[in-house]
Amino acid sequence: MADHTSEKKWNDIYTTQFQIESKLETKAASVLLDYAYLLPSSGLALDLACGLGGNAIYLAQCGLNTHAWDISAIAIERVQAHCQETNISIAADVRDIEQHPPTSNSFDVICVSYYLERTLTQDIIAALRPKGLLFYQTYTNEKVSTVGPSNPQYRLQQNELLALFSPLHVLAYQEHGTVGNVKKGLRDVASLVAQKR
Known part of the structure; x- marks a missing residue:
């Protein structure tokens, strides 16, 4: 459950990062970039636990009416500043999504990237409208590098992402783990694109 401790933790992380590097990269997750051709031409999109808003920025550039939510006020301030600088329209809000998940339909x-709170799975599914799309990418326990959280609670087990979102129709799934040449392919993460039918 998120609380003021989580908010402080993420504000501290972003503050430290900004002290080291004044402009942090805001790239969208590869699952969104790779499968962007599946996006609708219009509609309402949410970048959940958006961080610096890379997914939100990309979704807005694709013509979607986009919302970005994160518990960190520092991150949301950066998203809002980027929107002002680039004239992109995103409704970016500080929001504890564990306490205030998105409403149904x-x-x-x-889009969710590099965030895992298993208790929100049903809320995320319910928040999708019929034919709605979920783009999800996060870290796995089976990894080939040290990137990502050290706490296994914030990493997926093998095929767990498929199980968590089993009520949805799978359009694409990748989880290469440690199979084959580990210098190639999608490693350390699992990614899913699924649709609510």
Whole structure:
């Protein structure tokens, strides 16, 4: 459950990162970039636990009415500043999504990257409108590098992402783990694109 400790933790992380590097990269997750051709031409999108808003920025550039939520006020301030600098329209809000998840049937697209709170799974599914798309990418326990959280609670087990979102229709799934040449392919993460039918 998120609380003021989580908010402080993430504000501290972003503050430290900004002290080291004044402009942090805001790239969208590879699952969104690789499967962007599946996006609708219009609709309402949500970048959940958006961080610096890379997914939100990309979704807005694709013509979607985009919302970005994160518990960190520092991150949301950066998203808002980027929007002002680039004239991109994103409704970026500080929001404890564990306490205030999205409401049912409210989004055509939801994107989640590098965030895992298993208790929100049903809320995310419910928040999708019929034919709505979920783009999800996060860390796995089976890894080939030290990137990502050290706490296994914040990493997926093998095929867990498929199990968590089993009520949805799978359009694409990748989880290469340690199979074959570990210098190639999608490693350390699992990614899913799924649709609510």
